[in-house]
Amino acid sequence: MRSLGILVYPNFELLDLFGPVEMFGWLAEVFELTLIGPTAGPIRSNMGLATVAEMAMNERTAFDILLVPGGWGRSIPVDTDALLPWLKEAAQKADRVLTVCTGSALLALTGLLDGRKATTNKALFDWVASKRPEVNWQAEARWVCDDKYYTSSGVSAGMDMALGVIAEVIGQDKAEEVAQGCEYIWHRDPTCDPFARTHCALGP
């Protein structure tokens, strides 16, 4: 079994979180999911609908894999003073750290991505990059892996990346099985980013 710690915070983006969780969750015999928030209990997403954090951050920092979703638009909708020390410690302890969409802005603010390649949502690319210019931000990538850090493009790219991580951790056949089970048309190539140009042309 591998533990998957899933960070949740007020105004998180629904599919950033539940997309990858669906993929990992198909393999209940391999991945043990724990939703962890600033406080335990209900936490509302940017769309109003809530999920329920099983434990508060101060209760645990050690997970094999850590998943960090993004939040709505051009803001980091969370008290970063409280969050970043936890995120830094949990990310350092984890074997793999995954961010989706603007989740990479949060991880970048810990300094752990400095000098590393990373990506994010393309519509908000410049805004995210400005939060931590020390990161080697990639303007065209569905997702990027640098050492143990996996950062994906916007929202639905998190599902493609999650399947990529599943392939790496327990094998391509298992990842294909999950995609098939979810009837998900998996975009397997992390370098193919159909949203890079359009969005970058539009500007942030």
Add this chain to the structure above:
Amino acid sequence: MRSLGILVYPNFELLDLFGPVEMFGWLAEVFELTLIGPTAGPIRSNMGLATVAEMAMNERTAFDILLVPGGWGRSIPVDTDALLPWLKEAAQKADRVLTVCTGSALLALTGLLDGRKATTNKALFDWVASKRPEVNWQAEARWVCDDKYYTSSGVSAGMDMALGVIAEVIGQDKAEEVAQGCEYIWHRDPTCDPFARTHCALGP
């Protein structure tokens, strides 16, 4: 504004629900989302993670659009005696009824799909079809629309269908905007079903 009632019940499939909800939720100026369950309060998904029903079924049956997610595998993980009368009434009142994955089995059990075209998850196709042979089950379709009833294939097909419904209700440009915003590679053609043959060959 249009009201979107989202049915949630114990052991619902996470992405069946949150995939379409992400798409509708991007258009907060158009769609008002309400999560409605057998009881108000936290309801656990098949993967353990919970969401929070804002109201109990007995509080409301009238929505413009009704969304019915599926549940895990070859069971209907819910007390259908309690659910079906509500579902039938809410479906009759709604302008559009959307089911994802095995959600179509639930809707079929109300009798409202009798004689209509509908589809479902392809791995569980025969099982779903056996629940209500009076439905004209379609073995190859990403999603099917018959009158006001929209039924999608497994799990992630719900996102494609949701965008299709958004296109129909408020225009193709808005649907494209949502797909772009979510960086979702939208499969626009409801007749193209890459999972039909593989799964049907494997059998249920």
